[in-house]
Amino acid sequence: MTNILEVQELNKTYEESTFGLQDITFSIPYGSIVGFIGENGAGKSTTMGSILGTLQKDSGTIKMFGEVMNAGDVHLKDDIGVVFDTMKLLGGLTVAKLERVFREIYSNWSKETYFQLIQLFSLPKNKKVSGFSRGMSMKLSIAVALSHGAKLLILDEATAGLDAGGREDVLDVLKTFVKDQDRSILMSSHISSDIEQIADQLIFIKGGRILLQASKDKILHTYGITQCDPIHYETIPNEIRVAKRGSSSFFDVLVSDKEKLPQALQSKPFTIDDVTLLLMRGERG
Known part of the structure; x- marks a missing residue:
């Protein structure tokens, strides 16, 4: 058990x-x-x-x-x-x-x-x-x-x-x-x-x-938060999109695997607080 x-x-x-x-x-x-x-x-x-x-x-x-x-x-x-x-x-x-x-x-x-x-x-x-x-x-x-x-x-x-x-x-x-x-x-x-x-x-x-x-x-070391515009957002694979938050022209995006981000995007340093804010106040990816 x-x-x-x-x-x-x-x-x-x-x-x-x-x-x-x-x-x-x-x-x-x-x-x-x-x-x-x-x-x-x-x-x-x-x-x-x-x-x-x-x-x-x-x-x-x-x-x-x-x-x-x-x-x-x-x-x-x-x-x-x-x-x-x-x-x-x-x-x-x-x-x-x-x-x-x-x-x-x-x-x-x-x-x-x-x-x-x-x-x-x-x-x-x-x-x-x-x-x-x-x-x-x-x-x-x-x-x-x-x-x-x-x-x-x-x-x-x-x-x-x-x-x-x-x-x-x-x-x-x-x-x-x-x-x-x-x-x-x-x-x-x-x-x-x-x-x-x-x-x-x-x-x-x-x-x-x-x-x-x-x-x-896993969240701190495998997940990632990246910033992007709508055009770059569309290049993020659907299967790793978890949540997004921001204006119509710029997003913070939570992804489940930062290694699968497109080359043009990078994960920024983040905390559990940042993840919480994206999940609670953002939209599902």
Whole structure:
């Protein structure tokens, strides 16, 4: 078994809305960190909620740890760690008292891991959670997710609200989490530098459809972005055109193989941010 999570043809619609997930299909190998990239409303949270069962899917198959997930399955709760930007913890409790609560909820709970992370994240043990800043609350949620023996982390904007130092601490912990190749992470973030730093696989989603999924190394080293006018655009082979963006007289073009560009065109230096902008704001090639 090579994949910790497999999603096949996932569909989800809403009443009185034109938005929906359309045939979402992807897999997450063991030992990988997958960056889930898209603008607000692209379908990231809906996909994650459908995987977790907090949203009821219309159709499709979700297989986790080799087992098909059905509505109402709760026996895998210890194996999944979840952090959502909108999560709310018991505000009237302190960090220390919360530990006693989670000790009763999770069978694999580790008090030692929890307090090690609390110390690493510089969180006060005896301050009520209701007094925490957004960044502190996110750190606490991450500490909880990492303290009950989870094999798969699903993180939706988990670095939101953190300063640069806090993000570095969290990203270091996440990289350590997958080091043994037995665990994986599905992570969305609007901070593309975080995704570029730690993800090895990337999934781009727009309007409930997946536009591109590939390894980060392939995108950075095989894909390319070139600039051209309409005449030169027509010389680019159809099979390598991924997306284009610009005016009627000049384009930025994302291609899947820069080595197949015509001799008159060259790929310019680019980042994952540049790829994201072309995919989200441009036209399909």
